[in-house]
Amino acid sequence: MLDEKQDYWRLVKHIMREDKIMANQNMAISDRVLMIKLERMYPSLLLGERIQVQVWRLAKESGTSRSTATRFLSAMYNGGYFAYNSVLKSALMDGKTEYTRESFVQELEACRHPENIKTREVPKRKQDRKKARERIKCRVCGSENMLYKLTLVCRDCNTEQE
Secondary structure, three states: OHHHHHHHHHHHHHHHHHHHHHHOOOOOHHHHHHHHHHHHHOHHHHHOOOEEEOHHHHHHHHOOOHHHHHHHHHHHHHOOOEEEEEEEEEEEEOOEEEEEEEEEEEEOHHHHOHHHOOOOOOHHHHHHHHHHHOOOOOOOOOOOOOOOOOOEEOOOOOOEEO
16 A cells, blocks of 8 residues: 555656646757656656666657757756766778767756756757847848749750749
């Protein structure tokens, strides 16, 4: 009976933690999803253990790209929430060099309170958002309402076709 109660309260605590993560507006939506999926895939992470993360699997399970998952881990490291280490290994297979990357993650004390995590404030993330906001503007009037046209040009005589 005692084990059932402990399991019940452990589950309740886990659900409350996920609710706090989802309510955190200082994290991007993809970061929230990745954080929850990471903790579900590797429950020993919550115990403070150092684990090896398969970034491609984390990305696949959370429905994001590998670069998004890598940027999330990097933002958590830069914010002081994770200890994150990534190692590139090479091996010779059938005369060709093959590369693999091993990533290790450990939650730090700052990550114990998910409502205080701020991944949007990481300087690298700010640079990425600024870059995404840049738009192509008209050289004459400055409008961002641009139309992309495809034009066929002959490679031999450089004549435009309609």
